[in-house]
Amino acid sequence: MTTSWYIVCAQCGRDDLPTDRLLTACPYCGGEWLDPRYDYERLARLVRDETPQRPCTMWRFRELLPVRRDENIISMGEGGTPLLRLRNLSLMLGVPNLYLKDERQGPTASFKDRQASLAISVMKEHGIREAVVASTGNVAISYSAYAAQAGIKLWAFLTSSVPAEKMREVALYGTEVVKVTATYDRTKQVAAQFAEQRGLFLDRGIKGLAARESMKTIAYEIAQQLGWRAPDWYIQAVSGGLGPVGVLKGFWELKEMGLVDKIPKIASIQAAGCAPMVQAWEQGLSEPVVVESPQTLITTVATGNPGVAYEILYQAAVENGGAFVAVTDDEAFRAMHIMAKMDGFSMEPAAAMACAGAIKMVRNGLIRPDETVAICCSGHTFPVEKHLLEDDWSHHLDLSAEEEQQAPAAREEGLLTSLEELGDNVHRIVIVEDDESARLLLRRILQAYGDFDIFEASDGNQGIRLIREVMPDLVLLDLMMPEVDGYQVLEIIKSDPALQHIPVIVITAAHLSPQERQRLNGHIQSLLQKGSFVDHELLENIQAAFGN
Numbered sequence: 074m075t076t077s078w079y080i081v082c083a084q085c086g087r088d089d090l091p092t093d094r095l096l097t098a099c100p101y102c103g104g105e106w107l108d109p110r111y112d113y114e115r116l117a118r119l120v121r122d123e124t125p126q127r128p129c130t131m132w133r134f135r136e137l138l139p140v141r142r143d144e145n146i147i148s149m150g151e152g153g154t155p156l157l158r159l160r161n162l163s164l165m166l167g168v169p170n171l172y173l174k175d176e177r178q179g180p181t182a183s184f185k186d187r188q189a190s191l192a193i194s195v196m197k198e199h200g201i202r203e204a205v206v207a208s209t210g211n212v213a214i215s216y217s218a219y220a221a222q223a224g225i226k227l228w229a230f231l232t233s234s235v236p237a238e239k240m241r242e243v244a245l246y247g248t249e250v251v252k253v254t255a256t257y258d259r260t261k262q263v264a265a266q267f268a269e270q271r272g273l274f275l276d277r278g279i280k281g282l283a284a285r286e287s288m289k290t291i292a293y294e295i296a297q298q299l300g301w302r303a304p305d306w307y308i309q310a311v312s313g314g315l316g317p318v319g320v321l322k323g324f325w326e327l328k329e330m331g332l333v334d335k336i337p338k339i340a341s342i343q344a345a346g347c348a349p350m351v352q353a354w355e356q357g358l359s360e361p362v363v364v365e366s367p368q369t370l371i372t373t374v375a376t377g378n379p380g381v382a383y384e385i386l387y388q389a390a391v392e393n394g395g396a397f398v399a400v401t402d403d404e405a406f407r408a409m410h411i412m413a414k415m416d417g418f419s420m421e422p423a424a425a426m427a428c429a430g431a432i433k434m435v436r437n438g439l440i441r442p443d444e445t446v447a448i449c450c451s452g453h454t455f456p457v458e459k460h461l462l463e464d465d466w467s468h469h470l471d472l473s474a475e476e477e478q479q480a481p482a483a484r485e486e487g488l489l490t491s492l493e494e495l496g497d498n499v500h501r502i503v504i505v506e507d508d509e510s511a512r513l514l515l516r517r518i519l520q521a522y523g524d525f526d527i528f529e530a531s532d533g534n535q536g537i538r539l540i541r542e543v544m545p546d547l548v549l550l551d552l553m554m555p556e557v558d559g560y561q562v563l564e565i566i567k568s569d570p571a572l573q574h575i576p577v578i579v580i581t582a583a584h585l586s587p588q589e590r591q592r593l594n595g596h597i598q599s600l601l602q603k604g605s606f607v608d609h610e611l612l613e614n615i616q617a618a619f620g621n
């Protein structure tokens with residue numbers, strides 16, 4: 074199969090540029106921004122009807138990717154990632170249609186695999202045997218994997234702040250790793266000089282056709298996964314801006330083909346210590362405010378000068394709406410905890426930035442509750458770093474001295490301890506709690522602990538009805554509720570012969586007075602301070618994310 078495309082020069086507008094060699098600039102005017110175009114009218118039906126039947130990789134959109142011959146394609150199953158609903162986060166934020174585009178599921182666990190697959194295929198097609206790339210980590214990992222398969226020797230120039238584990242993975246693939254103690258922007262210059270001196274092919278990143286064309290497949294997949302619809306927002310953590318620029322191109326093409334009716338608003342999330350786009354946007358500028366020395370632990374996104382990418386995203390934001398939002402490193406780390414604990418997605422800090430940004434945008438009203446939001450989980454190529462967890466992140470169970478152990482361990486107040494004391498007889502649990510997020514957390518903790526049937530009531534009256542109806546083995550009861558409060562519910566339970574045997578664990582936010590304790594005495598299984606039943610850290614992270 075061959076693809077037919079033509080190349081348009083953004084500078085002079087000519088559309089008859091040669092497609093049979095690797096151009097680095099327009100032969101007519103020297104312009105560097107060259108854009109491939111396809112026969113959209115002819116391809117629309119194929120994209121809509123045929124591509125869903127094909128294997129689930131980004132190459133199902135092969136006719137829209139600029140490789141001439143199939144035998145040059147280096148594919149390891151990149152793209153075709155799921156678009157997953159964020160159920161718990163949606164509940165927490167009150168935005169029902171939040172989705173995660175799970176780019177962790179690529180061959181090297183980041184969305185750079187799309188870029189690497191196409192870029193390395195193009196290199197192969199043009200007979201390139203040795204190439205140079207500059208990277209903040211993930212591009213080098215991904216290119217290395219694909220270059221290994223294509224038999225291309227790779228030189229990766231990495232800033233010295235890239236974590237050692239990432240560098241070692243790059244080396245494992247056989248790539249020559251050059252560690253540069255300088256900013257990423259400077260590292261790119263050094264890589265370019267090296268390539269020039271050695272006469273080697275230099276990967277031009279966002280300026281190369283392959284990179285942008287590969288990222289547009291994210292747009293195709295999202296539209297397909299939403300039933301040929303564009304989301305209202307596409308949110309991504311941004312460094313050089315390749316992802317969103319490619320996604321924008323994808324939606325532009327989809328609209329051109331009549332497969333979606335609009336181009337989504339794009340939200341570019343940057344690290345507060347390296348936010349050239351956000352600063353420019355806030356000042357109403359169409360060019361980035363270059364950051365000379367980025368201040369962020371999240372090296373992956375430390376591009377101080379995104380250049381033309383910002384100009385394109387700025388233009389798109391003016392035309393279609395959009396946002397540029399900064400998040401601090403801390404906000405990103407907190408979002409990592411929230412995403413992992415709420416919905417089960419563990420991701421590297423750069424990807425979590427997008428989630429932190431989304432949370433912020435809901436909070437400040439940029440995202441409306443009725444909007445459909447696709448958040449790009451851009452990757453997880455890196456094991457959780459030490460500084461992301463408190464020192465006490467693990468529980469060490471030392472059973473070596475089990476025989477000697479006589480006295481029971483010191484009594485610990487907590488939901489799980491109380492549950493343990495009740496033994497194996499607890500199957501059905503009623504939660505009576507007026508605060509929805511507290512109910513959700515209780516449910517999550519219980520589900521993590523065991524296989525319970527969980528019933529929820531949001532006020533005292535409903536609680537009593539539910540308890541009579543399901544006859545649970547345990548009641549979790551909030552004391553502070555409007556109208557019929559926890560004390561009243563407890564009195565009703567304890568004065569009803571049919572119910573009085575049911576153990577009740579009382580949950581309270583406030584410290585109780587001696588009189589209040591007296592009222593509960595003898596009637597309850599245990600008393601839990603709100604802080605002690607929820608996962609402390611999660612609650613703190615959630616509260617911090619909401620800025621209170």
Ligand SMILES: *Cc1c(COP(=O)(O)O)cnc(C)c1O
Pocket residue numbers: 183184185211212310311312313314315316317373374421423424451452453
């Ligand atoms: C490269 C990368 C980014 C930034 O992407 P750009 O679109 O190039 O700005 C974000 N997250 C991860 C995990 C990345 O690897």
Ligand SMILES: [Zn+2]
Pocket residue numbers: 082083084085086087099100101102103104
């Ligand atoms: Zn030109």
